[in-house]
Amino acid sequence: MFFSAIRNILKNSQNAAKYTAITAQLRHLRGQRNHQVEVGLITPTDVTTNQHDTPAEAAREGAKEVALDFGKREAHVPSFNLAAYVNNSSTLKKFIDLGVDLHSIEKRKGLGQFVLGLDFEKNVKPHISFLVDQGVSPDNFGRMFTKNPLLFKEDLDDLKTRVEYLKSxxxxxxxxxxxLTQNPYWLMFSTRRVDRRLGxxxxxxxLSGHDLRLLAxxxxxVITYNMEHxxxxxxxxxxxxxxxxxxxxALIVRRPRLMMTPPDDLIERFSYIxxxxxxxxxxxxQCPELLASREFRLRERHEFLKLLGRAQYNPQEDLYISPKTIVQGNNFYFVRNVAKSDLETFELFLKTR
Incomplete structure (x- = not known):
């Protein structure tokens, strides 16, 4: 019995030793695999183009990123200097004549390559004629094309369909x-997508149909803005x-831009007002301009009126001041026409508060 127990103990010890060795080997292998995964995760990738990508493919990839995310600021990724190509590109020269800011375009991923590949007569001129037919002033072309050069990527038949939708x-x-002038990105949205947004x-x-058209x-x-925001x-x-x-x-129809304001800013202004x-x-x-004004500006002007005993916003009482006038004009206009004081007194108040 005693020797049998000893053999069992030795056997178990040998198994334990084997198990320990196997466990150590597994840990070593797992550690190597994790190390390889970590290396793979932190290995930098080429965010501009793949080695096998053509310039056209790179432009399409950049177009997707820029065109589909209108609610966020576009990333400024160094590209190449378009100015170096101006002397040899009639398209770039004509863009400059139209007032297009090439420097702004080249800082956005993929757009420099896209613009450089455009043929003015074939890719640009037909779109310009289309915009003129829609009543867009040529004076606005520079700003529009700077903001959204990807407009020239859209098929003219699609653009006409989107305008016909607005007519309908x-x-x-x-x-x-x-x-079209204020929001060059609008024409990048399909009729189905715009219809969902308006809906x-x-x-x-x-909203009634009239109020919806007024808002848009x-x-x-605001119609093409980031929906989550x-x-x-x-x-x-x-x-x-x-x-x-x-x-x-009523608030949204009168001041639709409020929906594009950061919610934290809205809360801060509303709390003070x-x-x-x-x-x-x-x-x-009745005065949505108040929510559109920065809180510190509201505070400065309200406290100055309060100091003068003129912070009276009840229309049923004497010395009534319309809240709308508090955010109108510059400081000189406010002091002379609303506070009925002088600029020197107002500036002294700002220094001592």
């Missing part, structure tokens, strides 16, 4: 020209600030 929605000639605004804010024409950029701003206005559906609809200045939701709806 009863956007006037002037409204269409303003939309979102109409349903979310219970007044601020065309828009939803956050709408939530802030509705849930955190407490505007009723009717008040929210509602609590410190004592304005109701109805008064803010």
């Amino acid at each position: 929605k009863r956007f006037s000639d002037e409204a269409r020209a303003r939309i 979102y605004f109409q349903k979310e804010f219970r 024409t007044k601020e065309p950029n 828009l939803r956050k701003s709408v939530f802030t206005l509705k849930e955190e600030m407490g505007f009723s559906p009717k008040e929210l609809s 509602h609590q410190d200045m004592g304005l109701s939701h109805a008064q803010i709806v």
